[in-house]
Structure formats: C-alpha cells, structure tokens
Amino acid sequence: MAQGHGHGHGHGSAAAYAGSASGRHVRRLTVAAGLGLVTFVTQVVVGLTTSSLALLSDSAHVFTDVFGIFMALAAILVSRRARTRPDRTFGLYRSEVFAALFNAFLLFAVAGWVLYEAVDRLAEPPEVPGLPVTVVALVGLVMNVAAFLLLRSGAQESLNVRGAYLEVMADMLGSVGVLVSGLVTLIFGWRYADPVIGVAIGLFVLPRAFSLARQALRILLQHAPQRIDVESLTNDVRALPGVKDVHDVHVWTLTSGMEVISAHLTASGEADPAAVLQDAQALLAERYHLEHATLQVEPEDADGHCGNPNW
Known part of the structure; x- marks a missing residue:
C-alpha cells in the first residue's frame, strides 16, 4: 500500500492574504493612524504655545502610539505585497508578529517613562494651565474613542491589530487623565493631579504590554x-x-x-x-x-x- 499525503486549506492562492486577520483591518488602522496624527499635532502646537508640560508629555505618548500603528500597517502591507515564492514558502506573514512584539516594547518604554515622569513631578509638581489642557485633552479623547471603537473588533482576531488597539486604549486613558488633571487644576488648583494620574496610567499599561509580548513570543517560538x-x-x-x-x-x-x-x-x-x-x-x-x-x-x-x- 502506498503512502498518502494530503493538504487541506480554506483559502486559495488568489486570496492568500485573506487568511491573515490583520489584512482585513487595513482601512480601520489607517483611519486610526490619521486620528492619532491630528491629536499629536494639536497637542504639540498647544503645548509649545502654552508651555504645558502635561500636553507635551502626552504628545510623546501619542507619537509612540501613532508610530506603532504605522508600523503595524507597514507589516501588513509588506506581507500583502510579498507573495509566496520558492524561497519564502510562508511569505512574510511573520512580519506582523514582529511588529506586535515591537509595539509591546514601545508600550513598556512609554509606561516606564510615564512612571518616571510622574515620580519626578510628585517631588516638584509643575504648574499646568487648566483651560487649554482641558480643551485639548477633550479633543484628544474624542479622537481616541473613535480610533478605539474602530479597532476593537480587529483586536479580537489579530495580534498585530491588538498591539495598535492597546496603544490607542493607553492613549485614550492618557487623554482621560490629562482631562481630569486639567479640570482639577482649573477648578481646585491642585498641582498633584497630573503625576498621580500618570502613575495610574503607567500601572495600567504595563500588564497589557506584558500580555501582548507574551502572545507574540508564543507565535515566534512556534508554540x-x-x-x-x-x-x-x-x-x-x-x-x-x-x-x-x-x-x-x-x-x-x-x-x-x-x-x-x-x-x-x-x-x-x-x-x-x-x-x-x-x-x-x-x-x-x-x-x-x-x-x-x-x-x-x-x-x-x-x-x-x-x-x-x-x-
């Protein structure tokens, strides 16, 4: 009796990329990246105009988020364009996982930086102008909520999209934190609001960054x-x-x-x-x-x- 070999799959070569969960969310990732850019530019301009350390600090956080989403998009597009060829039997789909892992490292770095800055501010809290911070934080919150809703469904099926989703979520929480600190400063003049909320955001982001990195490493190690x-x-x-x-x-x-x-x-x-x-x-x-x-x-x-x- 001869040996039998079989190969079964649910997608043909013409639609090879359809099997990748990330590939189905390119448009949403693009819109989320655009919303993040608007938030970043607004925060930098107003932060420099008002000398608001809170806004400039949060703009750095937003920048890493936007960079992470663009990196996720780049990984998807590379995978989509790199069709399977004799020396790439699985194409370049793993580039998405590398992007997710790098996004996790970005989240670790941002969370660590936020905690460092928050501790520094607890020692000597700066004066934060309440009104411009509140207005810009509100604009950023609206943008982040929109991006968060766009990416929520994709985060359930794609590790790459989940990395971008977590960064948007972290930035959304950052906007909430800046909004609350701006309101507290505006109404009560309490200068410790910003560093306290910064610590809370950093502690929230760290375990989620760890989870994302663990999932990416499981894939790269072929578990x-x-x-x-x-x-x-x-x-x-x-x-x-x-x-x-x-x-x-x-x-x-x-x-x-x-x-x-x-x-x-x-x-x-x-x-x-x-x-x-x-x-x-x-x-x-x-x-x-x-x-x-x-x-x-x-x-x-x-x-x-x-x-x-x-x-």
Missing part, C-alpha cells in the same frame, strides 16, 4: 495556539476509523488568523488512505477550526515511517 489542547486533538484523530496511530504532530500559528497543523497518521491494513485523510481533515476543520492541515497517511506495515528524526 501551539493557546485555544488548542494538542493531546486531546491527537487522541481525537487517533480515534477515527482506520487510524492506528498519530505521531509527529505540529500545531503552530503563522500569524493571527492563520493556524497550521502537520501530522503523520498510521492507517490500519484494511483502511482506505483517502478516506482516512478526508475524515482527519474534516475533524480538524470542524472541531478545531484548523483548515490548513498537511497530513501524511502511512500504511501500517511501512518501514521507518517518518524516519525517526532526533529533534
């Missing part, structure tokens, strides 16, 4: 997706009619929305390899939502099977 129990998956395939053994199982994520599996199946002597292959692919697609499956069906009496690799 199995968190939603999939590989042992249960292997047992389910092994329980299919005609399957005697399952080995050399690999499940990994190429980029958000593109999960891949490869495995070797040993079929019993009387089983039809084509039927075994079809049943296994159907199970993986329907129960585990793994539509890109490369399976090798080996006869029970095959010598060596997959060659007993030592890695």
Whole structure:
C-alpha cells in the first residue's frame, strides 16, 4: 500500500492574504493612524504655545502610539505585497508578529517613562494651565474613542491589530487623565493631579504590554495556539476509523488568523488512505477550526515511517 499525503486549506492562492486577520483591518488602522496624527499635532502646537508640560508629555505618548500603528500597517502591507515564492514558502506573514512584539516594547518604554515622569513631578509638581489642557485633552479623547471603537473588533482576531488597539486604549486613558488633571487644576488648583494620574496610567499599561509580548513570543517560538489542547486533538484523530496511530504532530500559528497543523497518521491494513485523510481533515476543520492541515497517511506495515528524526 502506498503512502498518502494530503493538504487541506480554506483559502486559495488568489486570496492568500485573506487568511491573515490583520489584512482585513487595513482601512480601520489607517483611519486610526490619521486620528492619532491630528491629536499629536494639536497637542504639540498647544503645548509649545502654552508651555504645558502635561500636553507635551502626552504628545510623546501619542507619537509612540501613532508610530506603532504605522508600523503595524507597514507589516501588513509588506506581507500583502510579498507573495509566496520558492524561497519564502510562508511569505512574510511573520512580519506582523514582529511588529506586535515591537509595539509591546514601545508600550513598556512609554509606561516606564510615564512612571518616571510622574515620580519626578510628585517631588516638584509643575504648574499646568487648566483651560487649554482641558480643551485639548477633550479633543484628544474624542479622537481616541473613535480610533478605539474602530479597532476593537480587529483586536479580537489579530495580534498585530491588538498591539495598535492597546496603544490607542493607553492613549485614550492618557487623554482621560490629562482631562481630569486639567479640570482639577482649573477648578481646585491642585498641582498633584497630573503625576498621580500618570502613575495610574503607567500601572495600567504595563500588564497589557506584558500580555501582548507574551502572545507574540508564543507565535515566534512556534508554540501551539493557546485555544488548542494538542493531546486531546491527537487522541481525537487517533480515534477515527482506520487510524492506528498519530505521531509527529505540529500545531503552530503563522500569524493571527492563520493556524497550521502537520501530522503523520498510521492507517490500519484494511483502511482506505483517502478516506482516512478526508475524515482527519474534516475533524480538524470542524472541531478545531484548523483548515490548513498537511497530513501524511502511512500504511501500517511501512518501514521507518517518518524516519525517526532526533529533534
């Protein structure tokens, strides 16, 4: 009996990029980046005009957010234009994950800087002009809420979009903080409002940056997706009619929305390899939502099977 090989996937070559979750949100990312640019320019101009340290500090935060979104967009466009070729069997989809990881590092840096500045201001709080800070913070808040709503759905399915989403969320909280500090300064003249809120924002951002970095590293290290129990998956395939053994199982994520599996199946002597292959692919697609499956069906009496690799 000859060995059988099968490869199943839910998207054809003409729509290869459709499998990437990030690729479906380019327009929303572009709009979010535009809104961030408007916020950044407004804060810099008003901050320089009024010598407001609060606005200039927050504009630095906004700049990193806008830079992160543009980087996410660049990663998507690079992946989209770099069609699969003989020496790039998976294209450049991993560039999205590198962008998400770099965004996490940006979030760490910004959160650390905010905490450092907040502690410094607690020692000697600067005078912040209440009215211009309040007005500009309100404008920034509106822009950030709009960008936040645009990216919310994409953040659920794409790690790359999630990185941009977290940065917008952090900036939205920054706008709320600046707004509150401006109002408190305007009404009560309390100069400690800005550094106290800065500490709260920094502490909020840090654990989310850690989560994003951990997810990106899981993909880069080719860990199995968190939603999939590989042992249960292997047992389910092994329980299919005609399957005697399952080995050399690999499940990994190429980029958000593109999960891949490869495995070797040993079929019993009387089983039809084509039927075994079809049943296994159907199970993986329907129960585990793994539509890109490369399976090798080996006869029970095959010598060596997959060659007993030592890695």
